[in-house]
Amino acid sequence: MLYLTRIEHFNAAHKLYNNDWSREKNEEVFGKCANENWHGHNYELYVTIKGEPHPETGFLFDVKKLSVIINQSVIEKLDHKNLNMDVDFMRGKMCSTENLAKAIWQELIRALPPQVKLHAIKLYETPRIYVEYFGE
């Protein structure tokens, strides 16, 4: 079994804020991340697929095609956007890195050809903070 990773990046504004809670409680739980006027990040997205190389091409999957699929289904919706306001697949969700990684997984599962097995989404919010999701 081989694992192939494509790295993409986007930047976006967001805030961590639960509308069911008071402002005080949001500030207590989310601290600076609850700033009502948003803040933002440079996100780094690692998409890993798995499988065996095709005998005729030696490729697990054409990585250029993988990049195009990631860009069309995810990056174009996220890059230079406000995650809370502009992104259809984050609507009604808390815009944490955890939820964003899960949502990206779900978008990519829909967009990838059925023979391509998605293995992992690794999403860096800052160089020191990242989450991993394996679809479990």
Add this chain to the structure above:
Amino acid sequence: MSRVSVFRREHFNAAHRLFNPAWDEQTNDQVFGKCNNPNYHGHNYELEVKLTGEIDPATGYVMDLKKLSDIIEENVLEKFDHKNLNLDVSYFVNLNPTAEHIAVVIYHILRKEIDVKLDLKIRLYETERNFVEYPA
């Protein structure tokens, strides 16, 4: 006597939007593209502060970097980190928060706090691949 440069690296993240209020929407879109999203986007900024001067013979330091860190924290990071540069940071009420302008603003903030005998230079990374320096 030995002139030496010392550096302190800090980071903050923030939302912003690039636009010129004197222009119509179409011109703003044409010039600033995705960066003009009215709902903002954001970055992880990396800030490098460079001081150049003589080593103090009594301490062996050009400047105590802990003190420099405290000055940056108090005067820059507390005002910029997890903020919306357009809405929350007074310096940008009438100034487009490009990386160039942010670097110049940080320079002037810190210049007031640091010994005039030391030369000051600011390098600001907006993304890993886009960064600016002031003074040039």
